[in-house]
Each structure stands twice: as C-alpha cells, then as structure tokens.
Amino acid sequence: METDIAPDTELTLAQKEADLAAWLVARAPVAVGFSGGVDSTYLAVTARLRLGSDGVLAIIGRSPSYPAAQWAAARQVARSFDVPVLELDTAELDDPRYAANPSNRCYFCKTELWSKLVPVAHARGFPTVADGTNADDLGDWRPGAQAAREHGVASPLAELGFSKQDIRDASRRLDLPTWQQPSSPCLSSRLPYGIEVTPARLKQVERAEEALRALGIAGDLRVRYHEELARVELGPAELTRWLEPGRFATLRTALVDAGFERVALDLRGFRSGSLNVLHGVGQ
Amino acid sequence: MRNASALAAAIAELGVHCSVEARGALALLLPVSSSFEALQSPDTRRTVVALARQHGFTHVAIELPSDRRSAGRDADAPLLRD
Numbered sequence: 001m002e003t004d005i006a007p008d009t010e011l012t013l014a015q016k017e018a019d020l021a022a023w024l025v026a027r028a029p030v031a032v033g034f035s036g037g038v039d040s041t042y043l044a045v046t047a048r049l050r051l052g053s054d055g056v057l058a059i060i061g062r063s064p065s066y067p068a069a070q071w072a073a074a075r076q077v078a079r080s081f082d083v084p085v086l087e088l089d090t091a092e093l094d095d096p097r098y099a100a101n102p103s104n105r106c107y108f109c110k111t112e113l114w115s116k117l118v119p120v121a122h123a124r125g126f127p128t129v130a131d132g133t134n135a136d137d138l139g140d141w142r143p144g145a146q147a148a149r150e151h152g153v154a155s156p157l158a159e160l161g162f163s164k165q166d167i168r169d170a171s172r173r174l175d176l177p178t179w180q181q182p183s184s185p186c187l188s189s190r191l192p193y194g195i196e197v198t199p200a201r202l203k204q205v206e207r208a209e210e211a212l213r214a215l216g217i218a219g220d221l222r223v224r225y226h227e228e229l230a231r232v233e234l235g236p237a238e239l240t241r242w243l244e245p246g247r248f249a250t251l252r253t254a255l256v257d258a259g260f261e262r263v264a265l266d267l268r269g270f271r272s273g274s275l276n277v278l279h280g281v282g283q
Numbered sequence: 284m285r286n287a288s289a290l291a292a293a294i295a296e297l298g299v300h301c302s303v304e305a306r307g308a309l310a311l312l313l314p315v316s317s318s319f320e321a322l323q324s325p326d327t328r329r330t331v332v333a334l335a336r337q338h339g340f341t342h343v344a345i346e347l348p349s350d351r352r353s354a355g356r357d358a359d360a361p362l363l364r365d
Contacts, residue, residue: 236325243322243345244319264344264345266344267312267335268328268332
C-alpha cells in the first residue's frame with residue numbers, strides 16, 4: 001500500500017527527526033522503556049542508529065498484563081535492529097491499589113515499572129530514561145504519565161511534537177515492522193474499572209484475542225471483559241465480515257473456548273479508550 | 284434516562300428486531316438471527332449506535348447467539364428486558 005506524504009508534512013517530520021537526533025545525542029546514553037509497540041520501537045531503534053549499541057538500552061518490563069505475543073515481537077524487532085535489551089519482571093498485580101482497578105490504575109502500574117527500571121538504568125550507566133509517549137497521548141486520560149514524571153522519565157516524542165502518524169511515517173522509512181501495527185495497550189485495559197485485575201482474567205482476555213487473531217482477524221481488535229460476556233471491538237471491514245450469518249458462529253465458538261459464556265460484537269467497532277467512555281472517565 | 288424498551292422499539296423500525304439487555308451504559312441487543320443481515324450495513328449500524336446514544340447508552344453491542352438460542356428466538360416474539 002503506497003501513501004503519499006504531503007510536502008509540508010515531510011518537511012515537518014524531517015525537522016522533528018533532526019530534533020530527536022539532537023535530543024538523543026545531548027542526553028546519551030539513553031535507556032528506553034520498551035514494549036515493542038509502535039512508539040517505543042521507533043524511539044529505541046532511532047537511539048540505536050544515532051548513538052550506537054553502547055548508547056542505548058531497551059528495557060522491557062514483563063508482567064501478566066503484557067501479552068506474550070507482544071513480548072516475543074519486541075524481542076524479535078530488537079534482535080533485527082541490534083538494539084540491546086534488558087528484561088525486568090514487574091509485579092503490579094501484587095499492589096492492591098492496582099488490582100482493584102481504579103480509573104487511575106495506570107499510575108500504579110507505571111509507578112511499579114519506573115521504580116524498578118529507572119534505578120537499574122542508572123546503575124548501568126544510563127542517566128537518561130525515556131518512554132514512547134507521543135504528542136497525541138497528551139490529550140488522552142493517561143494517569144501513567146504522572147508516574148513517569150515523578151521518576152524523571154523523559155518523553156522526547158511528545159516533547160518534540162511527534163504525532164502517532166509522524167511515528168508511523170518515520171517508522172515506515174526505517175522499515176520497522178511496527179509502522180502499521182495496531183496500538184497495543186496492556187491487557188488490563190480490557191477490564192472495566194472496578195473489576196479486579198487478576199492473572200486469570202488477563203489470561204482469559206489474552207487467549208480470546210489470540211484465538212481471534214488465529215481466525216485471521218487483522219488490524220485493531222479488543223476483547224472487552226464484562227464478566228461472563230466478551231464484547232468484541234473490530235475495525236469496520238472486519239465487523240461487517242463477522243456479522244455474516246454464516247460466519248459469526250465461528251467467532252463465538254473461539255471465544256467460548258477461551259472461557260466466555262456469552263459473546264457480543266460492538267456495533268460501533270474498535271475505539272481506543274472504549275472503557276473510559278463507558279465509565280465516563282476523562283470526559 | 285436509559286430506556287432499553289424504547290430503544291428496542293426504535294431499532295425495530297429499522298428492521299432489526301431484538302430485545303435489549305441494559306448493562307449499565309452498554310445496550311446489549313439480543314436479536315433474532317435475521318437481524319444480522321440488516322446490521323451488515325455500516326449505515327444501519329451507525330443509525331443503531333445513534334439511537335442507542337439517544338436512549339442514554341454509550342455503547343451498543345449485538346450478542347452472537349448459539350445455534351440453539353437463535354433458532355428459538357426466531358420463533359418467539361421480541362422480549363424487552365432491563
């Protein structure tokens with residue numbers, strides 16, 4: 001699929017990329033909180049290209065809320081682009097404030113992540129720790145950003161005005177496999193606020209989404225957990241496809257096998273932060 | 284504010300016959316199997332979403348019935364549930 005980038009956008013993005021290079025050089029070496037998602041992959045690979053392998057360390061925080069498929073993809077992309085990786089286990093589910101699943105759940109998760117990651121980075125000689133927050137994120141309800149600030153974590157992509165589309169365009173030029181990857185927030189985002197986050201529920205959601213990917217569903221996909229009910233959000237084309245009378249039974253069976261008793265397709269389809277809207281959070 | 288019965292009646296006028304289960308701000312449609320064909324149209328889906336919003340719901344989803352349940356529903360009159 002070819003897409004043209006308008007000249008003004010090209011110029012702006014080129015300037016932002018130059019600004020990012022300067023930012024990295026001025027603060028090297030840089031540790032990056034790395035999930036294998038679109039944003040942190042772009043930041044980690046750019047740092048590797050600008051600073052060399054001694055100038056960057058991508059740090060993955062592993063926990064039950066981090067999908068295994070994404071973990072594998074993160075390791076693969078780091079290998080492909082020769083980005084040094086360190087993996088740490090985080091234990092946000094052991095924090096009852098997180099497990100209770102309040103609307104500021106992400107604050108407790110990121111507090112756990114950065115409280116482990118930042119000291120390790122500093123001890124290894126990386127004075128700068130950065131994350132992949134982008135400029136579009138600043139308008140969303142993101143309590144995790146407060147935890148980043150409290151731990152001195154920088155967000156150069158947001159600071160330098162990179163939108164999500166900027167990052168996708170720049171990633172495409174670098175041949176990063178993530179350039180058109182759907183956004184991939186943690187599995188806990190599938191549980192409505194107030195529903196306790198448990199390893200079993202996260203695993204159930206993960207199984208369900210893996211089952212739908214195995215059916216060939218591409219692009220944006222979320223399985224939202226509503227106790228016995230799975231509410232599935234798909235992109236418009238996939239939604240039309242799976243509403244076909246001869247087809248939806250296959251989808252239903254996949255999710256029943258994953259542990260849900262009832263299955264529903266959301267008629268609006270995928271929307272990021274859907275459960276925030278359902279609960280009136282950040283409105 | 285949220286009115287599942289009125290929503291079911293409004294949706295029926297689009298040819299989508301279903302009962303509506305209100306789960307907080309989520310309207311869960313329990314359709315007869317023939318309703319799925321109408322909902323394959325993006326325009327119809329947009330209209331249903333707009334109607335749900337007018338009736339106080341932020342989300343609307345259609346339950347995928349098991350073969351047994353969908354067969355039963357086709358033969359039954361629509362049921363309104365809150």
